[in-house]
Amino acid sequence: MRDCRAARMPRSLTRLWLGLLLAATVSTANAADIKIASVAPDGSRWMQQMRAGAEEVNTRTAGRVTIKFYPGGVMGNDAQVLRKIRIGQLQGGAFTAGGLAERYGGLNLYGIPLLFRSLEEIDAVRAQFDPEIAAGLEGAGFVTFGFIEGGFANLLSNEPISSVEDMRRKKVWVPEGDAISFLAMETLGLSPAVLPVTDVLTGLQTGLIEIAFASPVAALVLQWHTKVKYLTDLPVSYSMGIFAIEKGAFEELSAEDRQVVREVMGRYIQGLDREARDDNRKAAEVLARSGLQTVSVNDADVDGWRATMQSIHPQLRQRPDIDAAMFDRMLAVLAEYRRTNP
Amino acid sequence: MPAYLLLLDGLISESPDNVALLSAGAQLFALYGSRFAPPERAVTLTAKARRYGERAICLAHEPACSWPGTDYDTLVAQLQAVGARDLDALYSHAVSWLSHLDATSEDWTAVAELPWVQAVLERALALDETYENGALHGYLGILNSLRPPALGGKPDVAREHFERAIVLSGGRDLSIKVEYARRYARLVFDQELHDRLLTEVLDAPVDAPRMTLFNVLARQEAQSLLASSREYF
Numbered sequence: 001m002r003d004c005r006a007a008r009m010p011r012s013l014t015r016l017w018l019g020l021l022l023a024a025t026v027s028t029a030n031a032a033d034i035k036i037a038s039v040a041p042d043g044s045r046w047m048q049q050m051r052a053g054a055e056e057v058n059t060r061t062a063g064r065v066t067i068k069f070y071p072g073g074v075m076g077n078d079a080q081v082l083r084k085i086r087i088g089q090l091q092g093g094a095f096t097a098g099g100l101a102e103r104y105g106g107l108n109l110y111g112i113p114l115l116f117r118s119l120e121e122i123d124a125v126r127a128q129f130d131p132e133i134a135a136g137l138e139g140a141g142f143v144t145f146g147f148i149e150g151g152f153a154n155l156l157s158n159e160p161i162s163s164v165e166d167m168r169r170k171k172v173w174v175p176e177g178d179a180i181s182f183l184a185m186e187t188l189g190l191s192p193a194v195l196p197v198t199d200v201l202t203g204l205q206t207g208l209i210e211i212a213f214a215s216p217v218a219a220l221v222l223q224w225h226t227k228v229k230y231l232t233d234l235p236v237s238y239s240m241g242i243f244a245i246e247k248g249a250f251e252e253l254s255a256e257d258r259q260v261v262r263e264v265m266g267r268y269i270q271g272l273d274r275e276a277r278d279d280n281r282k283a284a285e286v287l288a289r290s291g292l293q294t295v296s297v298n299d300a301d302v303d304g305w306r307a308t309m310q311s312i313h314p315q316l317r318q319r320p321d322i323d324a325a326m327f328d329r330m331l332a333v334l335a336e337y338r339r340t341n342p
Numbered sequence: 343m344p345a346y347l348l349l350l351d352g353l354i355s356e357s358p359d360n361v362a363l364l365s366a367g368a369q370l371f372a373l374y375g376s377r378f379a380p381p382e383r384a385v386t387l388t389a390k391a392r393r394y395g396e397r398a399i400c401l402a403h404e405p406a407c408s409w410p411g412t413d414y415d416t417l418v419a420q421l422q423a424v425g426a427r428d429l430d431a432l433y434s435h436a437v438s439w440l441s442h443l444d445a446t447s448e449d450w451t452a453v454a455e456l457p458w459v460q461a462v463l464e465r466a467l468a469l470d471e472t473y474e475n476g477a478l479h480g481y482l483g484i485l486n487s488l489r490p491p492a493l494g495g496k497p498d499v500a501r502e503h504f505e506r507a508i509v510l511s512g513g514r515d516l517s518i519k520v521e522y523a524r525r526y527a528r529l530v531f532d533q534e535l536h537d538r539l540l541t542e543v544l545d546a547p548v549d550a551p552r553m554t555l556f557n558v559l560a561r562q563e564a565q566s567l568l569a570s571s572r573e574y575f
């Protein structure tokens with residue numbers, strides 16, 4: 001409908017030509033095309049906001065910086081996008097934390113299973129570590145303007161799951177390429193089944209997996225709510241999205257333009273980060289209304305799960321995709337937060 | 343068209359159990375609400391369409407009265423019992439529901455309910471794929487291209503539906519090609535297909551029985567999509 005309204009607007013050929021001429025003049029003056037890939041479909045809130053940001057950047061840099069998007073995953077998954085960035089076909093992308101963690105081990109920390117107990121804890125930790133992780137990523141060759149909350153994943157299943165015991169002998173999904181979750185499941189004595197995200201729906205249908213996990217928003221978008229009956233109210237792991245541009249390409253911009261891109265894209269990303277929480281809250285309500293039953297875990301059980309997960313922390317510290325020093329400081333901040341907010 | 347809506351409203355309130363009237367009301371309110379009404383009226387009008395549609399299928403096929411709020415697998419199983427005799431009501435139910443979800447697409451409930459509507463459309467398609475000149479294929483083409491493959495979308499299935507919809511409409515329904523370009527070709531970044539479809543729309547005659555108005559609208563949309571093609575791809 002929007003396109004339709006636009007088509008009805010009168011068009012002046014002269015103005016169009018003038019526009020083209022202006023564009024041509026501008027493009028000779030050090031214009032830069034920044035090509036960004038994203039899995040988010042065109043028309044989604046993410047893409048609407050990213051495009052609005054790109055438009056503002058373009059206007060405020062007088063056309064010197066054009067950000068062009070390849071939405072809907074047409075450029076492939078995180079690994080494929082990274083390859084295309086390496087050969088200069090793309091300059092950036094919207095990544096998952098895990099997708100960029102091979103470049104920088106700070107990115108995996110927020111996603112360590114059962115590390116956080118509440119969104120308040122996340123906020124306390126992110127306020128302190130977001131800038132540091134962004135700086136670390138920049139040191140590793142990617143400029144980011146902030147992180148966008150994906151939210152806490154909950155367990156989704158067809159039998160109520162309220163303890164680790166309930167999960168035994170069940171086939172638990174682990175996302176393809178997610179070595180940390182795999183390690184966590186094994187440590188809990190569970191039998192993980194590795195599948196790409198796109199095969200989970202069929203997996204749940206055929207019984208190849210019996211337990212999956214996702215944030216409320218992801219569960220709805222991926223339509224997993226059609227194949228599960230229970231949602232366990234336990235924040236299993238935290239996820240976030242990262243909008244990042246390859247540093248070399250970013251530094252080709254003038255200092256003034258870089259400042260504009262940082263300010264504008266940072267503002268839009270912050271907006272999306274904030275909206276995400278509300279989205280997940282609403283999506284959780286919708287899931288409950290659509291018939292999913294919420295299962296609570298008892299405190300003693302949760303403590304047991306957490307203690308087991310802590311036993312893998314030494315192994316995590318050894319991993320090249322975990323920044324061990326930062327991990328230790330994060331645990332200290334968490335402990336302090338818990339002490340002052342019992 | 344508002345006059346027809348009023349007329350239908352009146353007729354339905356006189357015969358509230360008339361399936362044919364309810365089906366017609368569901369379709370007309372859905373159409374008007376989603377294509378012609380100002381955005382602030384779209385939600386109310388399509389909600390009414392949906393109520394008419396739910397009532398139509400409930401009267402035509404009794405087990406359908408318990409469909410609202412039912413779980414997905416149960417719905418899919420129960421749909422198998424709907425026969426071709428009730429296709430009008432089933433189709434009205436699906437398109438009116440879809441129009442309401444479209445009008446409330448900012449709401450997560452709309453995202454949540456899409457698989458349910460899709461199941462209804464798929465059953466209708468199984469009953470008669472040629473219904474309304476292939477419109478069911480058109481809707482299923484759109485639904486299958488809403489999400490990229492990485493998020494569970496099925497562009498290949500979408501393409502087959504769109505292609506079939508074009509064949510079944512004899513190429514006369516131009517809005518199918520516009521949606522094919524807008525949804526599928528943009529999703530998979532196929533500029534050649536995108537531009538070819540839209541050029542065909544611009545070159546085609548708009549006159550076709552019961553389709554002229556929509557074909558005129560489709561041409562306007564095609565023009566605008568084509569104009570933004572270079573920027574998008």
